[in-house]
Amino acid sequence: MIELAEVQKSYPMGGGERLPVLDIHAFALPAGKRWAIVGPSGTGKTTLLHLVAGILTPTAGNVRVAGTDLTSLRPAERDQFRARNIGYVFQSFNLLAAFTALENVMLAMQFSKVIPQHQHRARATELLQRVGLGHRLVHKPAQLSNGEQQRVAVARALANRPCLLLMDEPSAHLDTETAQRVTELVGELCAEGEVTLLVATHDPHLLESVDHVVEMQAINRVLARGAVV
Amino acid sequence: MTLVQIALRYLRARWFPNLLTAACVSLGVGLLVAVIVVARGVKEGLLLGTSPYEMIVGAKGSPTQVVLSTVFFLDVPTGNIPFHVFRLLKQHPRVTLLVPVNLGDSYKGFRIVGTTPDYFTPVFQLGRREHRLRVAQGHLFAKDFEAVVGATAAREAILTVGDQFLGIHGLEEGIGEQPDPAHRRQYTVVGILAPSSTAADRAIFTTMGSVWAVHGLPTAPLEELLTRGEGPPITALFLRAQSLMDLMLLATQLNGGPDAQAVFPGRIVDRLFTMFATGETIVEAIAFMVLIVAAITVSLSLFGATIERRREMATLRALGASPGTLVKLLLWESALISLLGTVAGFGLGRGAAYIASRIIETSSGIYVPVWQLSALEPAFLGAMALLGVLAGLIPGLTAYRMEVADHLVPLA
Ligand SMILES: Nc1ncnc2c1ncn2[C@@H]1O[C@H](COP(=O)(O)OP(=O)(O)OP(=O)(O)O)[C@@H](O)[C@H]1O
Ligand SMILES: [Mg+2]
Numbered sequence: 001m002i003e004l005a006e007v008q009k010s011y012p013m014g015g016g017e018r019l020p021v022l023d024i025h026a027f028a029l030p031a032g033k034r035w036a037i038v039g040p041s042g043t044g045k046t047t048l049l050h051l052v053a054g055i056l057t058p059t060a061g062n063v064r065v066a067g068t069d070l071t072s073l074r075p076a077e078r079d080q081f082r083a084r085n086i087g088y089v090f091q092s093f094n095l096l097a098a099f100t101a102l103e104n105v106m107l108a109m110q111f112s113k114v115i116p117q118h119q120h121r122a123r124a125t126e127l128l129q130r131v132g133l134g135h136r137l138v139h140k141p142a143q144l145s146n147g148e149q150q151r152v153a154v155a156r157a158l159a160n161r162p163c164l165l166l167m168d169e170p171s172a173h174l175d176t177e178t179a180q181r182v183t184e185l186v187g188e189l190c191a192e193g194e195v196t197l198l199v200a201t202h203d204p205h206l207l208e209s210v211d212h213v214v215e216m217q218a219i220n221r222v223l224a225r226g227a228v229v
Numbered sequence: 230m231t232l233v234q235i236a237l238r239y240l241r242a243r244w245f246p247n248l249l250t251a252a253c254v255s256l257g258v259g260l261l262v263a264v265i266v267v268a269r270g271v272k273e274g275l276l277l278g279t280s281p282y283e284m285i286v287g288a289k290g291s292p293t294q295v296v297l298s299t300v301f302f303l304d305v306p307t308g309n310i311p312f313h314v315f316r317l318l319k320q321h322p323r324v325t326l327l328v329p330v331n332l333g334d335s336y337k338g339f340r341i342v343g344t345t346p347d348y349f350t351p352v353f354q355l356g357r358r359e360h361r362l363r364v365a366q367g368h369l370f371a372k373d374f375e376a377v378v379g380a381t382a383a384r385e386a387i388l389t390v391g392d393q394f395l396g397i398h399g400l401e402e403g404i405g406e407q408p409d410p411a412h413r414r415q416y417t418v419v420g421i422l423a424p425s426s427t428a429a430d431r432a433i434f435t436t437m438g439s440v441w442a443v444h445g446l447p448t449a450p451l452e453e454l455l456t457r458g459e460g461p462p463i464t465a466l467f468l469r470a471q472s473l474m475d476l477m478l479l480a481t482q483l484n485g486g487p488d489a490q491a492v493f494p495g496r497i498v499d500r501l502f503t504m505f506a507t508g509e510t511i512v513e514a515i516a517f518m519v520l521i522v523a524a525i526t527v528s529l530s531l532f533g534a535t536i537e538r539r540r541e542m543a544t545l546r547a548l549g550a551s552p553g554t555l556v557k558l559l560l561w562e563s564a565l566i567s568l569l570g571t572v573a574g575f576g577l578g579r580g581a582a583y584i585a586s587r588i589i590e591t592s593s594g595i596y597v598p599v600w601q602l603s604a605l606e607p608a609f610l611g612a613m614a615l616l617g618v619l620a621g622l623i624p625g626l627t628a629y630r631m632e633v634a635d636h637l638v639p640l641a
Contacts, residue, residue: 055547056634076551083549094544094637098242103230110230111549156548 001031007061023221034197039216045200054078083112087157091168095141102137108159127155171203236561254570257523261516262578270597279494281351282467292492299465302340309462310489326469331440334396339382343440367420377420381430426596527620543636556625567617
């Protein structure tokens with residue numbers, strides 16, 4: 001499902017210097033399982049998920065998702081690929097403030113064009129019911145609690161029937177218990193839909209609801225050199 | 230949801246600044262529309278008022294003054310022309326319409342105009358629109374000191390059929406010499422005209438003889454004076470002739486003599502407008518500048534919005550919206566703001582033009598039509614739409630070039 005080969009990512013620091021964040025020799029995840037990637041804060045988990053989602057491009061190397069080399073796509077193609085194949089629950093959810101929970105989920109379908117237009121409303125309603133928000137459809141994000149916002153983000157990420165679901169730090173804005181419940185729910189949903197799940201976290205409590213755990217330190221050579229953290 | 234619906238949602242989320250921006254646009258549009266509409270209205274009003282007459286014969290002096298004073302009863306006449314000019318034209322075989330007017334007195338600011346029933350026959354025309362003078366109550370004057378009152382004059386001076394009134398000399402009370410008290414006589418209202426949207430609405434009509442009599446001039450019935458071959462002077466003559474050639478010949482003849490001048494009212498209106506045109510151009514230029522400022526305001530406001538909404542736009546991108554979709558979204562937003570402003574501006578401009586036209590009509594008697602759509606306005610709407618879209622381009626471009634990953638995190 002995910003294959004990274006000789007991927008490097010560094011951020012510009014000003015003055016022409018760059019901050020190396022990732023240097024991954026090889027990293028591959030087969031489809032259909034629930035994975036967690038763990039590591040302390042600042043070790044590059046979000047950067048890795050962004051690379052896999054095609055939101056960031058690597059400084060060097062190749063990223064393949066479901067057989068497609070993201071680095072070879074043009075930006076607009078990458079946007080479409082992501083919309084159609086990858087669901088992403090962001091660390092800070094990133095719900096659209098001007099739209100209701102229902103509309104947030106529907107908008108995701110709007111841009112990907114995977115689901116026929118006439119099914120959007122019904123599917124969005126159903127997904128929100130699945131995450132326990134059937135009674136909050138018309139509320140805007142500001143009217144929802146953090147946990148509820150996160151569940152809207154989960155529903156939105158699953159809207160286009162992705163083959164890969166990325167979830168960044170589910171416990172960042174939640175207490176551990178709630179985060180655990182959400183992760184479990186997401187795990188169930190992924191198992192039902194044969195969706196590969198990749199959760200990035202530094203919270204060991206969340207690891208129970210996944211099948212496999214990957215240590216950031218084990219794959220990121222930058223950390224071995226001690227440049228970050 | 231369509232892109233337009235998304236755009237509308239974002240506009241509603243920032244409704245107050247967007248409303249202010251639209252108000253800026255509407256001011257610019259309103260100013261421009263008002264200037265265009267009023268300028269055109271005044272010109273049409275002048276053309277309408279002079280439309281029945283191909284030529285005006287008046288005393289020597291400013292031709293503009295001749296037209297404004299005799300047709301629109303603005304300004305004072307340049308003087309009088311001798312009776313024999315009237316006789317000459319009356320007997321001229323090629324003259325098809327000849328309307329004499331005598332100006333002198335007034336009542337409560339409304340001109341008392343000595344004329345003949347011929348004054349009421351021609352049709353005032355502008356394009357397909359026709360205005361006729363019609364007696365609504367009573368009848369036309371038949372004898373001296375009978376008066377027919379224009380609709381507005383009747384309403385404002387509170388005159389009805391059967392009323393009597395005394396004219397005063399000149400246009401304003403207390404100014405100018407009083408008419409010879411020995412000759413003062415009361416007028417009797419015998420008729421009221423229907424509203425006609427011409428200068429006749431604001432005038433009072435009577436016989437030629439009444440005006441002469443008030444000024445102590447020896448008079449007799451017009452036919453008698455014509456056969457006798459002499460009579461008192463006349464202020465002006467309106468005429469039509471069988472052909473343009475006849476008019477040219479008459480004009481040459483009259484302008485060559487010492488007694489009168491021939492004026493072509495259409496030409497005077499045109500000349501007036503080339504004079505006004507410079508001023509109009511300046512106001513139009515200012516209005517266009519206001520429009521550009523309005524477009525910049527739209528641009529600036531949306532630019533602010535894109536900065537405020539960086540994270541939302543990055544999210545839209547992450548959800549699969551292409552950079553081009555974001556540009557379209559912003560173009561829609563700016564077009565919608567501009568559209569709202571333009572529509573409101575049209576209303577505002579038309580409203581202002583209407584108020585201006587009322588003021589011009591009551592102060593000058595020139596009928597100013599403002600309800601007709603001009604060919605300029607759709608063109609103008611298109612130009613504004615284009616400006617609106619252009620205004621969305623700069624914010625659109627920033628959205629286009631936005632780095633998605635940088636803006637997916639909450640603002641610091
Ligand atoms: N745009 C950027 N420019 C410069 N440095 C960045 C940028 N984004 C991330 N970094 C740096 O890269 C490193 C890895 O960041 P990343 O967000 O991937 O870590 P993380 O493992 O997700 O941490 P956390 O658990 O706190 O979310 C950090 O040191 C961070 O400061
Ligand atoms: Mg992170």
